Amino acid sequence: MQQFGLLLTSLPDGILLGFVYGIAAMGLTLIWGVMNVINLAHGPIIALGMFGTFILFINMGINPYIGLFLIAALGLLLGIFIYFVAVHRVINAPHLSSLLATFSVNMIIIGIGTAVFTTSPYNVDFNVGSFQLGSTTILGTRIIAALISIFFTAALYLFLYRTRPGKFIRAVTNNRAAAELMGVPSTRILALSFGLGTMLAAVSGALIATFFPFNILSGSNYELKSFVIGVLGGLGNPIGALFGGLILGMLEGIVPAFLNTSWVPVIEFGLFVVILLFRPTGLFGAKK
Amino acid sequence: MKKWRTYLGLLLPLLVVAGIVLWPVVTKNVSSRESAFTILKAVALASSLNILLGYTGYVSFGHIVFYGFGGYVGLYFVNEQGWSIWAGILAGGIASGLLAFLLGKAILRLRGAYFALATIGINEAMKAFINNFDLFGGPIGMTLNFSVYKAYGGAAKALGMSFYIMAGLTFAALIISHFVRTSKFGLGLQAIRENEDAAEVMGVVAPDAKTWAYVLSAIIPGMVGVLFFFKNGNVEPAVAFPLNSSIELLVMVMLGGQGTVLGPILGAFAYQGMRGYLVTSNFFKNIQLSVSGVLLLLIVLFIPAGAVGWLRQRIPALRRVLA
Numbered sequence: 001m002q003q004f005g006l007l008l009t010s011l012p013d014g015i016l017l018g019f020v021y022g023i024a025a026m027g028l029t030l031i032w033g034v035m036n037v038i039n040l041a042h043g044p045i046i047a048l049g050m051f052g053t054f055i056l057f058i059n060m061g062i063n064p065y066i067g068l069f070l071i072a073a074l075g076l077l078l079g080i081f082i083y084f085v086a087v088h089r090v091i092n093a094p095h096l097s098s099l100l101a102t103f104s105v106n107m108i109i110i111g112i113g114t115a116v117f118t119t120s121p122y123n124v125d126f127n128v129g130s131f132q133l134g135s136t137t138i139l140g141t142r143i144i145a146a147l148i149s150i151f152f153t154a155a156l157y158l159f160l161y162r163t164r165p166g167k168f169i170r171a172v173t174n175n176r177a178a179a180e181l182m183g184v185p186s187t188r189i190l191a192l193s194f195g196l197g198t199m200l201a202a203v204s205g206a207l208i209a210t211f212f213p214f215n216i217l218s219g220s221n222y223e224l225k226s227f228v229i230g231v232l233g234g235l236g237n238p239i240g241a242l243f244g245g246l247i248l249g250m251l252e253g254i255v256p257a258f259l260n261t262s263w264v265p266v267i268e269f270g271l272f273v274v275i276l277l278f279r280p281t282g283l284f285g286a287k288k
Numbered sequence: 289m290k291k292w293r294t295y296l297g298l299l300l301p302l303l304v305v306a307g308i309v310l311w312p313v314v315t316k317n318v319s320s321r322e323s324a325f326t327i328l329k330a331v332a333l334a335s336s337l338n339i340l341l342g343y344t345g346y347v348s349f350g351h352i353v354f355y356g357f358g359g360y361v362g363l364y365f366v367n368e369q370g371w372s373i374w375a376g377i378l379a380g381g382i383a384s385g386l387l388a389f390l391l392g393k394a395i396l397r398l399r400g401a402y403f404a405l406a407t408i409g410i411n412e413a414m415k416a417f418i419n420n421f422d423l424f425g426g427p428i429g430m431t432l433n434f435s436v437y438k439a440y441g442g443a444a445k446a447l448g449m450s451f452y453i454m455a456g457l458t459f460a461a462l463i464i465s466h467f468v469r470t471s472k473f474g475l476g477l478q479a480i481r482e483n484e485d486a487a488e489v490m491g492v493v494a495p496d497a498k499t500w501a502y503v504l505s506a507i508i509p510g511m512v513g514v515l516f517f518f519k520n521g522n523v524e525p526a527v528a529f530p531l532n533s534s535i536e537l538l539v540m541v542m543l544g545g546q547g548t549v550l551g552p553i554l555g556a557f558a559y560q561g562m563r564g565y566l567v568t569s570n571f572f573k574n575i576q577l578s579v580s581g582v583l584l585l586l587i588v589l590f591i592p593a594g595a596v597g598w599l600r601q602r603i604p605a606l607r608r609v610l611a
Contacts, residue, residue, distance in 0.1 A: 038401050040535075089589045095401050096347045097588055100542055103535055104585035111578030220531075224412060227405055262420050262427070269413035276406045277394055 003257045009136050011253040016142040018249020019149035020207050022242035024222050025229035026156065027200030033236025034173045034193040035091055040102040041082065043223030044109035045198050049075065049205025050214045051113070054122050064126055064210050065144065071206045072199050079198030083191040091190065113216035123213040145207040152203060153242050156196070160238070169193050173236065228272040234282025243284060296608055298466045301550050305331060305462060308557070309455040323564065325451055325519075328458045330556035332512050334540040335461040335549075339468055339505040341538065342547035344498060345481030346396070347404045349534055350411030351509065356528030357414060358384035358510020359517045360424050366518060367432055372439070377453070377514045384510025385503045392502035396495065399484070408531065415529035429524030432517075450519040457515065461508045466549050468504065477501050478547070539584055545594030550610055554595055 024046060031039045049071055056067035086105050090097040128140035160166040168189045171179040180186045205219065212218075225248060233244030248268065255264050275282065308328060312321035337351045362380030365371040371379070395406045419427050440446040468474040476497045479487035488494050517523040536559065544555025562583070566576035591598050600607050 032401075036401065038405070086585055086589070090592075093592060094345075095404065096341070096538070096542065096546075097592055099347065099349075099401075099404065100538060100588045101585060103539075104581040104588060107581030107584065108578045111575045111581060114577065115574040224408070227408065231405065260420070262416070265416035266413060266420060269409045269416060272409040273395070273406055273413060276398060276402060276409065280398065280402055 006257040007254065010256055011250065012133065012136055012138055013142065014249040014251070014253020015246060016138070016146040016249070017252065018246040019146040019242070020204050020245070021222070021225055021229055021248055022245025023149045023152050023200050023207075024204035025226040025233065025245055026153065026238045026241040027197040027204070028223075028226040029230040029233065029235055029241045030156075030200070030238045031194055031197035032230065033238070034169060035087075035190055036095075037087060037091070037098045037102065038095075039194075039197060040099060040223075041105035041109060042198075042201050042226060043219030043221070044106050044113065044216075045075065045078070045201040045219065046205035046208070046222045047113065047214065047216050047219035048078075048109065049202035050209035050218065051117060051122070051216070052202065053206040053209040054124050057124055057126060064124065064206065065148070068148065068203060068206050072203050075199035075202030076195040078202070079195035080191045082198065083194035087194060088187070088190070110216060117216050119215050119217055121213045121215045122209075124209050126210050139211060141210045145210060148207060149204075149242075152200065153239070156200075156238060165189070165192060169196075225268070228268050230282075231272055231275055231280075232283055234284045237282065237284055240282060240284035244282070247283075294470050297470070297549055297610070298462070300609060301462050301466070301553050302459070304550070304553050304557070305455075305458055309458075312451070321448075321451055323560075325454055327557055327560045328454045329512055329516060330537075330540060330560050331553050332454070332458040332461040333509055334537050334544075334552035334556040335458075335465045336505045336508040337537050338541050338546060338548075338552045339465060339477075339501055341541055342551070343468060343474055343477040343481065344501045346498070346502075347400075347538070348407045348505075349404045349538070350407035350409075350531065351505070351537060352529060352531070352534040353407075353411040353414050354384040354388060354506040355509040355513040355516075355533075356418075356525075357387055357513070358506075359513025359523060359528055360418060360430075362510070362514025363430055363432065363517045363523055364424060366436060366514070367430055373453075373515075373518055376518065377511045380514035381507045381511040384506045384513075388503045388506030389499060392499035393495075396498045396502060411529055411531055411534065415525050418528070419525045425524075427525060429522060429527070431522040434521075436518075447519060450515055453515055454512070457508060457511055462549065462553070464504060464508070465552075468501070469549055473497065473500070481547070542592075542594055543584075543587060545596030545598070545600075548594075548596045548600070548610065551594050551596040558595075 028039055028042050031037055052071040053064050053067060056062040057064050082105055086101045090101045130137050130139045160170055168184045171184055172186055172189045176186055229241055229244035229248050232247055233240030252264055255267055308324050312324045340346050340348055358380035361383035362376040365379050366373055366376035391410060395403060398406055418424055424430060437443045437446040440449055476492040479492050480494050480497060484494055540555035540559045541552045543559055545551030566572045566579055572579055593601060596610050600610055
């Protein structure tokens with residue numbers, strides 16, 4: 001019964017967090033789906049999003065949820081820039097090249113970030129109250145973060161399925177050569193996809209910063225979670241990533257009720273390897 | 289006449305490593321011995337990774353798991369069971385080899401990026417598991433009982449001895465790397481790298497060959513792990529399974545030239561040397577990671593074959609020597 005009570009308190013938190021994990025993973029899996037590149041610079045970009053919230057809120061006093069849109073725009077531009085500098089030349093090279101190219105971006109961002117912000121922890125002291133749900137207290141920041149995540153997912157869905165550039169992205173995902181033959185400007189579409197992927201990473205970072213302390217290295221933790229979620233939801237399936245995020249969030253809510261919290265990563269990464277082995281297309285199907 | 293030519297490619301690697309080993313012996317300087325130890329460790333690990341990465345073409349992002357796991361097992365036997373360091377190193381190598389065999393049977397079915405992701409997952413899962421594994425000290429890890437060093441004539445002597453064992457392991461890694469490259473088995477691996485399906489049609493039993501390549505590339509890291517933790521005096525999960533070091537190894541192999549015997553040696557030497565310089569220089573020390581990142585990016589974008597690969601492409605006459 002005590003465990004049940006514990007479950008009631010930790011599960012809602014986990015689910016709300018799962019939405020935010022979901023959009024971080026959505027960025028990763030979008031990039032993978034469109035260009036078969038695993039973006040190892042994902043973590044540092046999440047961290048940059050966190051610092052974006054910090055700078056806008058603490059130094060300029062802008063409300064985090066308004067600053068979010070500025071962070072999203074900057075993330076989009078940064079992603080397009082990274083694409084042309086680091087990724088474009090290796091897009092057709094073997095996997096090792098693109099992995100190392102994005103990893104070198106990771107090193108560059110972390111290096112500059114360490115010099116500017118050091119590695120000491122930062123905290124955004126932001127509060128929008130909380131409310132009671134039975135015996136459970138739910139923080140307002142988490143609810144808003146989850147709602148914003150759902151909003152971004154819906155926007156991405158509409159963009160991919162209802163607009164022309166979005167349809168181009170899906171065409172390039174399906175078959176780049178064929179899309180080029182149909183007159184799709186593939187380079188611009190690849191750059192746009194990379195930009196969208198980093199935008200989602202930056203947004204998730206900006207949201208996480210409103211409820212967890214962070215430093216420049218914190219991103220790698222969420223990058224690893226994004227891998228797990230991406231595989232759960234099916235690599236290259238952005239909408240599946242949201243459900244993957246929910247599953248991971250629930251796991252993080254359920255496991256601590258029965259086992260020590262330090263077992264959570266064992267279960268997460270164990271599950272990750274098992275799914276890769278037995279169902280590499282993920283629970284909701286990957287791109288073909 | 290033909291026989292010695294196959295060994296010609298081993299000459300330069302042996303000379304380079306012998307040079308690194310002799311440097312502190314000649315100068316009799318303890319700090320240069322420490323630098324040489326770090327370089328030799330990098331050379332041994334990078335050469336081992338190269339068997340899987342360079343010859344077989346499988347990108348392992350979590351190769352450091354064998355270093356950490358072997359190191360943990362070996363140190364456990366040395367520290368808790370009173371085994372000698374030799375038996376401990378052997379146990380570490382066997383443990384890593386066994387782990388690679390079991391893992392290889394499962395994950396080598398995956399190709400390309402899926403394999404790379406799985407290796408990351410395994411490294412993180414192992415780190416998290418060891419964190420909860422009380423026999424190995426959980427999150428605190430294990431600290432070497434100081435009396436263990438007594439059997440080797442005190443701590444100072446034990447450290448000196450570690451250096452020579454490290455040198456021996458590095459030579460072993462090179463010789464394994466060379467023989468894999470020149471053997472029929474290695475030819476099969478290289479065929480898998482170029483086109484796995486075609487290799488199978490030509491009679492290479494790909495699952496077995498890949499598994500053995502994985503095992504061979506795991507044994508030396510396991511042994512190096514035991515030796516390093518023995519020398520360090522303690523081990524804890526974060527030190528044993530650093531994902532970043534895994535990627536640094538990839539960088540070293542890539543820098544020097546994957547799929548060659550000499551490449552990983554030069555890559556490891558250059559990378560460690562550069563890092564040592566950047567960390568200590570006043571100008572670069574704050575952004576050393578960024579400088580390394582920019583260099584890596586330039587190499588990946590413009591010289592993807594690495595230094596040795598580039599030379600081999602440019603100057604065909606060198607191909608026999610630069611194997």
